[in-house]
Amino acid sequence: MLNFVDTVGEAVAGIQDGSTVMIGGFGNAGQPFELIDALMDCGATDLTVVNNNAGQGDQGLALLIKEGRVKKMICSFPRQSDSWHFDAKFRAGEIELELVPQGNLAERIRAAGAGIGGFFTPTGYGTMLAEGKETRFLDGKWQVFETPIHADVALIKALTADGKGNLVYRKTARNFGPIMAAAAKHSIVQVSEIVPTGGLDPEVIVTPGIYVNSIVKVA
Amino acid sequence: MLNFVDTVGEAVAGIQDGSTVMIGGFGNAGQPFELIDALMDCGATDLTVVNNNAGQGDQGLALLIKEGRVKKMICSFPRQSDSWHFDAKFRAGEIELELVPQGNLAERIRAAGAGIGGFFTPTGYGTMLAEGKETRFLDGKWQVFETPIHADVALIKALTADGKGNLVYRKTARNFGPIMAAAAKHSIVQVSEIVPTGGLDPEVIVTPGIYVNSIVKVA
């Protein structure tokens, strides 16, 4: 059921302790900063967070990690020049890390939304990221069995929503948004603009409203 | 490598006997009629054809089947009120049929383009279409292992191409085109219009040119 809410606080109010939360964005592009700040403010803790990275600098996801609200990160690229909060928690053994090749991350998220129970991929075969995983020789290559990543909630940034919750994105800010919206039970989307139903061309909609639960406009 | 060709005959000239040919379209929407006619004319035989249906009436794919050029159909819905040519060949034991639930057909084609070696899906579990297939209990459901469908050639109808081979489609004529373009080694596309590079908005391109090999404009 689709709801338009007035504030990011209302949008994230239902997020429970212990939830798995997907957060869109790659670098700053597509990062729902306002929703992450609201998640910080709402107090939910013991979270598993799915994001490409593990926070940068002293803002957003990095702050959530610093404050001890994240028990586990599922991501492809935690270590960055400014990932000091994650680095400290990780070295202190205070945060769990599931490191996933970026393509497996994307495909596992996509699988969750598409009802796929698992798939074989050549990515990672023979590496330490496939240790202990089932392997099989298919299509002339050794492949590794990977499982879907489901989430309770997705926090996503899009450009424009219409009255049906259909979304379009902007340039490389699209990145994980569409697949996370489909993979999460409840998708919360911040947009720059809301247009009336019929205001988006049906041919160009990237995320159909069926995947969207809450929409909030941020300035 | 992308080529713009002048005639549908040139477009299909390289199709070999014994090829697996994907043909886009659902009903008449998105069916590349002119390319199918050219495939008829070019003489290639012993084909495996992947399409949602198995030909209708006395045209296109139905004619290919009638003329004995198709040794095997992979499809979801062969039986229709006007599928008489397929029906006759099938009853005579002169054509092989791999019947695939439509979602498995789409997902298996998608898997081929995306480099997935196989996947588990609940669709078909416990039915005769899953007989003999590996099953596994995943995400709380029994699921069936399905493998990708690769092809040598895809014949696709799109609306508009630009100079880089990027494609957009029209309404429900989009259907199988984008996934077949990605799954086939060589994609041949008929379009209504070719615009200069830069003439399509990068945000609305459905099939990027990397998936397209030959483009022909049909009247």
Place this chain on the structure above:
Amino acid sequence: MSSATSIQTSDKPLGRDDLARLVARDISPGSFVNLGIGQPTLVSNYLEPEQNITLHTENGMLGMGPEATGDQIDGDLINAGKIPVTELPGASYFHHADSFAIMRGGHLDICVLGAFQVSATGDLANWHTGAPDAIPAVGGAMDLATGAKDVFVMMTLLTREGVSKLVESCSYPLTGIGCVTRVYTDKAVFLTGPDGVQVRETFGCSLEELQALVPVPLAAASA
């Protein structure tokens, strides 16, 4: 008031249109729904705009409108039954894998399907008679049966030969196992599930008269 009388809501069996109207009324506001080919398509005639129902068609569209007529007919805009349809404001188009991901990923609230048989535990048979000379065709039936949150079946309760299509165990090849949650028939609405069959309401017959037609134990649904 006995349960037998309390659940009879019509003094005669329901016609196809009345049944379609009943199904339409039972669909929760805001739902995303796929209506199968044939009798289920009638449901779209009785959806009220204020229900804000979004119709999905598996050939790549959400926001499908009524059947197209006259100048509206566009060969590129058809439904899963290959009938020209229209587009409502807020519609969207997508390719086949994305369309079936909507179904298979469990995102549709309801699909309404026809059936040859439904079992007491919700098994569905609706794609193949099993006749030796039949040419099978499955389309999207298995994906819908397995993927939708609720699978409603619409069918006549009895075959032309008077045999119940609600059965202990399907004799026709299955479409999906334990997937059907409700069966709308001309004579009654049944709720199916792992605990057996409950009857929500009957049309033109009592629960006892209904039980005489159906070879599986029936109980009145608790209101």
Place this chain on the structure above:
Amino acid sequence: MSSATSIQTSDKPLGRDDLARLVARDISPGSFVNLGIGQPTLVSNYLEPEQNITLHTENGMLGMGPEATGDQIDGDLINAGKIPVTELPGASYFHHADSFAIMRGGHLDICVLGAFQVSATGDLANWHTGAPDAIPAVGGAMDLATGAKDVFVMMTLLTREGVSKLVESCSYPLTGIGCVTRVYTDKAVFLTGPDGVQVRETFGCSLEELQALVPVPLAAASA
């Protein structure tokens, strides 16, 4: 003419830019290419428009243009290294799963990656030093290594300590097995594969001098 002299094509080792120019020249016209973070990015400076190369960036774009400067900078338009870039005519955007499907489905002609080590049979180690206190980060490296039709590596041949990065067997954690087809270094271009290492050309050294630096058997490539 001995093979040792015939394959030396420069009287001194190549600098990073000369090496990038060489890689750029070796990319076939019309190719779709992904350039990894760091040294491989330099290649884009030497691609000629008439080569008609399309650059892919894994965060969701084909048709990436040069780095953005001044008013071109747009926070929504970045490359995999999170650097603002530009969009060329004919570009397209897509989501992460579609973007990695391009890589994983074998559709990229070439990717160019940096490396810690490459083995004689083309194993690649470029994501993790294996140091016990290292925080690992893999990004898209494994997908590129496994998915691209050809994987080119650009690296200095020797570490700062003078140890060859072209090795019999990688001691660092692997990124992919048998995936590298060419290694471009300051001292030579190597062709790697199941049959061992061939040297296409050397820079500032003879094949014999090169062999003295590298712990795997080298042979001159047949022209």
